[in-house]
Every structure is written in structure tokens, then in C-alpha cells.
Amino acid sequence: xxxxxxxxxxDKRTLRRELLAVRNRLTADDVRxxxxxxxxxxxELPEVAEARTVAAYVSVGTEPxxxxxxxxxxxRGARVLLPALLPDNDLDWAAYTGEGSLARVQHxxxxxxxxxxxxRLGRDAVTTVDVVLxxxxxxxxxxxxxxxxxxxxxxxxxxxxxxxAHPALVMLLYDSEVVERLPAEAHDRTVHAVVxxxxxxxxxxx
Numbered sequence: 001x002x003x004x005x006x007x008x009x010x011d012k013r014t015l016r017r018e019l020l021a022v023r024n025r026l027t028a029d030d031v032r033x034x035x036x037x038x039x040x041x042x043x044e045l046p047e048v049a050e051a052r053t054v055a056a057y058v059s060v061g062t063e064p065x066x067x068x069x070x071x072x073x074x075x076r077g078a079r080v081l082l083p084a085l086l087p088d089n090d091l092d093w094a095a096y097t098g099e100g101s102l103a104r105v106q107h108x109x110x111x112x113x114x115x116x117x118x119x120r121l122g123r124d125a126v127t128t129v130d131v132v133l134x135x136x137x138x139x140x141x142x143x144x145x146x147x148x149x150x151x152x153x154x155x156x157x158x159x160x161x162x163x164x165a166h167p168a169l170v171m172l173l174y175d176s177e178v179v180e181r182l183p184a185e186a187h188d189r190t191v192h193a194v195v196x197x198x199x200x201x202x203x204x205x206x
Contacts, residue, residue: 012183019137023062035065037197039072045200047168051130053079058114064172082116090155093125094118126156127165134171140182143190143203157189168192
């Protein structure tokens with residue numbers, strides 16, 4: 001990617017609403033085609049392609065699709081851990097062993113999520129991985145991530161920092177969601193790379 005889209009600096013809530021509105025206009029074919037390209041691009045990143053253990057997530061709705069990538073990682077021999085949302089919005093983890101290992105879980109007041117049904121490994125399981133694939137709505141030229149606002153992955157990133165774990169932090173987004181600048185707060189942490197259907201971009205600090 002040689003350039004970034006430009007967004008003014010409205011508040012995060014407004015940005016989330018605008019970005020979700022764009023995603024919601026995507027068709028099922030758009031999402032499926034992007035998911036295939038996203039998996040191909042992600043495997044061009046050596047940290048992802050060579051990872052022994054990856055913490056990932058199952059996309060829902062019009063999020064950039066992840067299942068194709070999860071299966072490709074498993075075929076390469078990687079262990080894939082997926083999150084299960086806890087009542088306090090923190091995340092537990094369990095292994096992904098194929099689509100049959102997922103269950104649709106409706107959380108009160110939240111969207112339904114696909115979560116792993118296997119043995120729960122604990123909140124700290126994420127500190128043992130080589131790569132964390134992060135969901136979100138946008139990333140800027142500094143590597144600042146805009147999440148959905150629930151705080152689950154802020155907790156994950158804090159846990160990684162406190163445990164002195166240093167996995168590669170990689171976002172999966174659509175091309176238009178890589179922007180010039182996002183509003184940032186003191187607790188925001190930067191990611192190492194972003195993968196979109198057309199490209200991989202690393203950030204300078206990584």
C-alpha cells in the first residue's frame with residue numbers, strides 16, 4: 001500500500017458507526033472473495049506463515065473473513081487458539097480443530113459469536129503464542145488500532161505486556177480501513193502489521 005485513506009478526527013464512536021456502515025453494504029460474495037485474498041496475503045507474512053501457535057478469532061457477519069486463513073494455518077501444522085468471551089468481557093481460549101469445533105454463542109446484549117467448544121485453556125494461554133490476529137475496524141499509519149469498543153482485546157494486549165510476551169500483532173482489515181490517522185489515547189497500543197485483501201503493510205516501529 002503506497003497511500004492511506006484520509007479520515008478526519010471525529011470521536012471513536014462516530015468512526016465506528018461510519019466504518020460499520022461501509023462493511024454492512026458488502027455482499028456475501030464480496031466477503032467471500034476478500035476472505036480468500038486475505039488468507040493468501042496473510043501467509044505472505046513470515047511471522048504468520050511460520051508460526052507454531054496463533055491466537056485468532058472467527059469472523060462474523062461482514063467482518064474480513066478468517067475461516068479460510070484458520071484452516072490454511074492448521075494445514076501448515078500451526079496450533080490455532082480461538083477466544084471465548086467471558087462475562088467480564090475478558091477472553092478465555094481453546095483450540096480450533098476445524099469448523100466442527102465451533103458453536104454459535106449468543107451473549108446477552110451482544111452479537112452472536114462463533115466460539116470453540118474444546119477444553120478452556122485460561123486467559124493466559126494467549127501469552128504463549130507466536131502471533132495474535134486482532135479484529136478491529138481500522139488502523140492508522142502509526143499502527144494505532146481502532147477496535148469495536150468492548151475492551152476485550154485491550155485486556156489481551158495488557159496481559160501480553162505484563163507477561164513480557166512479544167508475539168507479532170497483526171490486524172486483518174479491508175483495504176479502505178487502513179487510514180491516515182485515528183484518535184489515540186494513552187492506553188492504545190500499536191500493532192506490528194496489517195493484512196488486507198490486496199497487501200501486507202508493516203509499521204515502522206515493528
